[in-house]
Amino acid sequence: MERSNVLKIDLDVKVSQKLLEKWLETRKLILEHLGYTITKIRYVETEKGYHFWIHLKENLEPKEVAELQFLLGDDHNRARYNFLRLKFRTFHEFNVLFNRKKRIERPQY
Secondary structure (H helix, E strand, O other): OOOEEEEEEEEOOOOOHHHHHHHHHHHHHHHHHOOOOEEEEEEEEOOOOEEEEEEEEEEEOHHHHHHHHHHOOOOHHHHHHHHHHHHHOOOOOOOOOOOOOOOOOOOOO
């Protein structure tokens, strides 16, 4: 598996803009405390919450990516699957986060 400089976080909760900004600020503080340099943060709102892409200056080993994502609050089920994929090395890419999900069109009444 290849090194990466992007952390992907799946946050499955909707919060106010003010709380979301505090959440982001605490993620920045955690990464800075651990010695990492953030170059860019991008996120999109999803049906359940948010998907974040945190770009770092440093290129990380897959294990380090998985550990940091867990520490930053990534969805615990997603984190568990990432750790299992790393342990068994059965996947070419372990850190999948979908930009778009298939949506079921609901009839309008």
